[in-house]
Amino acid sequence: MDIFSPLKPANSLLTLININPQTAQFSLVDSTIYELFNSELYDGVWYCEKSHSRHIFISKRFNALLGYEPNRKLLWDAILHPDDIHKLQKHLSTICGQNEIGINEDLRLIHKSGDILWLQSHIYFKPQAEQDSQFIFIAFKNNSKKRVSELELIHQQERAHEILSDSSIGTWECDLITGESYSNESLATIIGYTADEMKNFNIDTWTTLTHPNDVLEANQLLEEHFRSKSSCFNNEYRIKHKKGHWVWVTSIGKVINYTKDHQPKRLEGILYEITDRKNNELQIQKYKELLEGVNKAAEIGVWEVDLETDKVYLSAEIKKMFGVPMSFEPTLEDIFDFFKEGESRQKVIDAVQNAIENGKNYDIELQSITADNKVIWTRSIGVSEFKDGICTRLFGFFQNIHEKTIASKKLALNEELFRKTFAHAPVGMAIIDLKGNISQVNKNLCECLGQTEKELLQNNFNKFSHPDDTNISNDLVGQLLKGKRESFKLDKRYIHKNGATIWTQLSVSSVKNELLEITHFVVQVQDITERKKNELLLVNYKDLLERSNYVAKIGSWEINVGDHTVSWSKSMHNILNTREHFVPNFNESIDYFTSNPKQKELLKSALNKSLKEGINFDIETLAKTYGEKQKWVRIIGISEFVDGKCIRLYGLIQDINDIKEAQLGITVKEEQWRTTLSHAKAGMALINFNGKADNVNKSLCDIFGYSMQEMQEIGIKDISLSEDLESNIKLMNDLIHGQSDNFTDDLRFLNKNGSIIWANVSVSAVKNDYNEFTHMVAQVVDITESKTNQLLLKEYKESLERSNKVAKIGSWKMDPETKSLNWNENLGRLLGNTEFIPQNLSEFINYFALEKNHEQLLILVQEAVNNGSNFDIEIPFKTTKGLRWMRLLGISDFEDGTCKMLHGLVQDIDDFKQAQLEIVLREEEFRQTFWHAPIGMALLDLNGKIIKVNPVICETFGYTEQEMIAIDKHVISHPEDTELSNKLIAEVLSGERESFQQEKRYFHKNGKLIWAILSISAVKNDQGETTHLVLQVSNITDKKLLTESLKEHNNRLQNYAHIVSHNLRSHTGNLSMLLELTEINNNQTYDDELYEHIKSASNNMNETVQHLSEIVEINNLIKDTLVPQNLKKRVNKAIENVKSTLNQVNGEMTIKINEEFMVYAVPSYLDSIVLNLLTNAIKYRSHHRLLKIEIKAGQKDGHTFLSISDNGLGIDLEKNGSKIFGMYKTFHEHKNARGIGLFITKNQIEAMGGSIEVESQLDVGTTFTIYFKDEKN
Amino acid sequence: MLELHSQYILKMKKIKTICIIDDDPIFRFGTKKMMESVQNSLNFLVYKNGKDAFDNLLPKLHLNNTLPDVILLDLNMPVMDGWQFLDELVKSPVAENIPIYIVSSSVDSRDIKRAKSYKMVNKYIVKPFSVSKVQELMEELENRF
DSSP, rough: OOOOOOTOOOTTBOOOOOOTTTTTSSSSOOOHHHHHOOOSSSSSEEEEGGGGTTOOOOOOOHHHHTOTTTTOOOBBHHHHHHHHHHHHHHHHTTTTTOOOOOEEEEEEEOOOTSSEEEEEEEEEOOOEEEEEEEEEEEEEEEEEHHHHHHHHHHHHHHHHHHHHSSOOOOEEETTTTOOBBBEEEHHHTTTTOHOOOOOOOOHHOOOOOOOOOOOOHHHHHHHHHHHHSSEEEEEEEEOOTTTTTTEEEEEEEEEEETTTTEEEEEEEEEEEEEEHHHHHHHHHHHHHHHHHHHHHTTTTEEEEEEEETTTTOOHHHHHHHHHOTTTTTOOEEEEEEBBBBTTTHHHHHHHHHHHHOOOOEEEEEEEEEETTTOOEEEEEEEEEETTTTTTEEEEEEEEEOOOHHHHHHHHHHHHHHHHHHHHHHSEEEEOOOOTEEEEOHHHHHHHTTOHHHHHHTBGGGGEEEEGGGGGHHHHHHHHHHSSSEEEEEEEEEEEEETSSSEEEEEEEEEEEETTTTTEEEEEEEEEEEEHHHHHHHHHHHOOHHHHHSSSEHHHHHHHTTTTTTTEHHHOOOOOOOOTTOOOOOHHHHHHOOOSHHHHHHHHHHHHHHHHHHHHEEEEEEEOOOTTTTEEEEEEEEEEEEEEEEEEEEEEEEEEEEHHHHHHHHHHHHHHHHHHHHHSSSSSEEEEOSSSOOEEEEEEHHHHOOOOOOOHHHHHHHSOOOOOHHHHHHHHOOOOOOOSSSSEEEEEEOTTTTOEEEEEEEEEEEEEEEOOEEEEEEEEEEEOHHHHHHHHHHTTTHHHHHHHHHTTEEEEEETTTOOOOOEOOOOOOOOTTTTSSSOSBHHHHHHHHOOOHHHHHHHHHHHHHHHOOOEEEEEEEEEEEEEEEEEEEEEEEEEEEEEEEEEEEEEOOOOOOOHHOOOOOHHHHHHHHHHHHOEEEEEEETTTTTTTEEEEHHHHHHHHHHHHHHHHHHHHHHHHHHHHHEEEEEEEHHHTTSSSSEEEEEETTSOOOEEEEEEEEEEETTTTSOOOEEEEEEEEEEHHHHHHHHHHHHHHHHHHHHHHHHHHHHHHHHHHHHHHHHHHHHHHTGGHHHHHHHHHHHHOOOOOHHHHHHHHOOOHOOGGGGGGEEEEHHHHHHHHHHHHHHHHHHTTTTEEEOOOOOOOEOOOOHHHHHHHHHHHHHHHTTSSSSSOOOEEEEEEEEEEEEEEEEEEESSOHHHHHGGGTTTOOOOOOTTTTTSSHHHHHHHHHHHHHEEEEEEOOOOTTTEEEEEBBSOOOO | OHHHHHHHHSSOOOOEEEEEESSSSSHHHHHHHHHHHHSSEEEEESSSSSSHHHHHHHHHHHOOOOOSSSSOSSSSSSSOOHHHHHHHHTOOOGGGTEEEEEEEOOOHHHHHHHHTTTEEEEEEEESOOOHHHHHHHHHHHHHHO
16 A cells, blocks of 8 residues: 555555565665664554555564564555545555654554553654655554543543433532532523522622521531531531422532641532432321321321331330330330230231232231330331332331220210219209318309409319308218218308308218229318308398307497497407407597598588488498507498387497408419410400500510500401401490300401411400499410311311221211211221212111111110210121221310210221120030030139039039038049159149140049049140140049959960960870870870771871861960061061972962052061962862962051962852951861861961951962051051 | 890990889889880889989998989979978088989970079970880980080
């Protein structure tokens, strides 16, 4: 190629020439270049003369660099990256001028392996005088590694940049010294600005945009970062969006630059929006609060575990349930400690694990332990929340399901009834403790004593007694306390607040708690002052003196009209504290009666009027007593006027000092009230006719946002919303015109700033003595916040529904007026019917409740509506899933004597209820079993003491039930058996065994021995702990005696058999011995016929005895002498004995026995059996066909069998089947048939625990099958 | 047959005295006859039960050295049975080397097992005795020494 011609396309034939420079013609090359060719300074060198541009000299190192052999010619196309060929050509084509040129360029070359190498190439051209000697020199340096990492870095940077710009993560920088700030477009987007708008932002701008509540914390975080030089700071705060709303963001940043004096200079970081997350967080918070409020009604606690932060939240209800302090902040592990150790705890741990790992929700009932170590049953429900396949949150419910007693419900009902009676009783009532302190009073009593409820509650009841009557009821109270009487009645005087004496009929009764201890008294006070007064008047009318004495503080006076002399009664002296015999004159008496001139004038004119005009008077004056002490008295004057002339002026003085002082006390109280008004937390106002406030307190002003001054000027229309104004005015007018005395309601008002406030307003009309309206007292409590919360409550109703669904709780409500029923979807689901929605109560009851429950339900609802009583019952409902038990809660929203709304919950408690019913059933079952069992039964406690016995066990032992329970077991147990029993019982108690059976001897009460099977088993509770033992005794005395006698009989029989065989043997033995001797001594006699017969008889006798012995011997064999035998070997051995015989008759025999079969047998028996059967087969063969014997072994029903079949004569089993194995039975005419072989065979097999069967057909053949004893048994 | 015997006799110990303890007179008679038919000039010590043997044989054993070459002992006997006699004999050291053969009509395996538990009991022979059994017995005894 002509590398210097840029326009010529690179074609495939272009070559480079590799020439060893030593052999090349370097006419003009100076030695430096030559050296460069071989030096290691460069990774490759090219050289060419411009005049011979087709020939390029290349150093060997270059070839090596590209992975080629040293002398290989290289193709341009192959080694230069296509993109770089032109680049190089372009460079070279520029080299034409007269200037020395050095160019640096990075070129890509292709390695033999295909890899790309980056080479830093240095192209050098030096112009020479002669054209021919001009040359170009290119040196290469491998730069690949550096280049690759550079590219990688650039790539990464680009990527990071892309990520940042694509994502919504904002970046920012700011200079703390200059206050300049820079941020990217993403950040601008987050807060609604464009990047341009943000150019002018500085640190101060940012501070203004930050939410005021977050500024402080943000600054603190920043300072902390500066101080600690931590790696970065992380802050969550609110920034104002351009549109005005707040955006929650997370900002992460750090100082990247410090000034010379180590002050932070530049800050840099990122920022992203978290509004959604933050909102969710806040929502969750609200939702928690809400659940708590509602669940309180159903006694359900909520808990939650945030698995990302490991934070555990428990609602107050749960904490209450477990008795832990409200400040308790547990870990997940602490929660597990709430559960009873063992099964319960394991169960909850497993459930929680399953919920976290597999998202399985759970609903389990467990035993839990409260802080005071009480075990309660709780229901635990867990719901897992998954995000991206990971469980992030676990929440659920806790419910105390410890059965509520009916008693407590009744109590509540009674209390409610009492409360009603109390409050509305027409007589004064109070509840006082044993010391007389008042804990509760009703309105009537307050009125009766003229005291407010509050005043009464702060005092002892005795304080209000008339001083003279204080102690009259003490004895009676003492009797109440001692329980001698339950109540008493008596007339007693009390003092009204205004000082007046009140006569009452007092009735006191004691109230006892469940322990019959007196807890408090109920006092009923009926004002009988009027009656009493009349009574007294009647009594005292007769005599002024008596009357005066009685009402101690009244004195009488008289003025003689004629001489103006004065006479005083004795009590006058008492009242005025004068000496007893002091007799004042007219003026002196006036002086005494009054203490200031004004009053004196008043009294004088009254006296004059009486004297002259006969007008009676009744005045109150401050009298002077002896010793100058002043005292309020009431002076009544009566003039006796006859014929227009006063003949007598007399009158009374009543000491009214106490009354007057009490009145003054009221004035003081008023002052106190005024103080209260101004400092009360609730807003208060006194409102006059015109609806204007005469007097307001500061709280009220705060609520409405006005100053005190303003508040007194504005009217109702200023604070009412326009739509409320009319009704507000009506409420006020009703009070003013006496249509109502007071009202209390939640009302809306306008604050001065225009915002709506909710307030609980209570206004009552204040009237004067003439029942005329004077003013109104208003109390106002700001409930805006709680009202807002109510609205929130609504908002989260939905999430509550969801929770209730999991907890199987549905809610309903009923409007008592319309009877219309409203229920939530979940309730429909609970009842298994989402389509049918009953519209009213009777529809609901008819559809879901059982007929027998209809009345009960109607009554409950009726009571709730009429009396405001709540209910909580367990009742079965007809659902699509069948009859299910539900808990039905009704809460009556009762106000002012009417039920506004009846709402409640329905909870599916079927599983729980079924379990309870099951328990009852089981108990009944057990009771029945126990009492009617045909065997003796008893329950024992863990000490082995009898708790309960049934009739049979008493009968067995002959004792009565009482005796049985008190009995010492050593009395009835046989001493030899007790040790074992005790050991076994100990094993049952320690849990080594569940139960045991023992054959045991006992003694009847009459002393007789009883054999019994004793069986004792442990009864465990659901914790697996043994609670008591069940003992069963089965009397087997009769059976035992029978077995014993059977054994004895058997032994006797065996002995008898032995004796017979032995004795017979001795005699037959002797006989044969004698015969033999005779033979030896007398050779001649033995052909004598008689001798032959004797000998034959003796032999037969011997044989018989022999058989007898064998049979006796077989029965003797004990089963444990059996040893495992290889069946095939044994059979083969037996066959040896018959082989020759078999051969003689040309018999054929096949044997099919598995080599491994082992049977339990006595070897000699087995031999004898096989031999016997084979001999039979040969003996009774058919003479019409050749004998074939087949011996097989196999397994059937777990037993090994051996069968021997032949094709012989066969036996008529129909005729002989029953006696085939009998003794001395023969079925064929055969000289050797003795009828004993099969009998012995059968006996031998049975002695080994096996059995034998036969199948046969006449003239076809016979099969005997022997079953062996199973190895395992 | 006689020739055969004399061959043995030359080699072996001569059996001289045989003790029979059995209550059955027929057995005693028969046994003596049969033994004599096998070998001449034998001495017999005969006792009709265990007690008889205990009272008369034991003192003899203590006094002189002429011990019986074998004792044939029955098991079922009145007064003192074969077992009781064996139990007494065990106590006496002089009887240590006298072979005892139990000859009983009992085929009860328990009896046979029990007899084997005595060290001094050589063999259990089931009655009736026959000439062939006697011959076998004599040969065994002679080979013993």
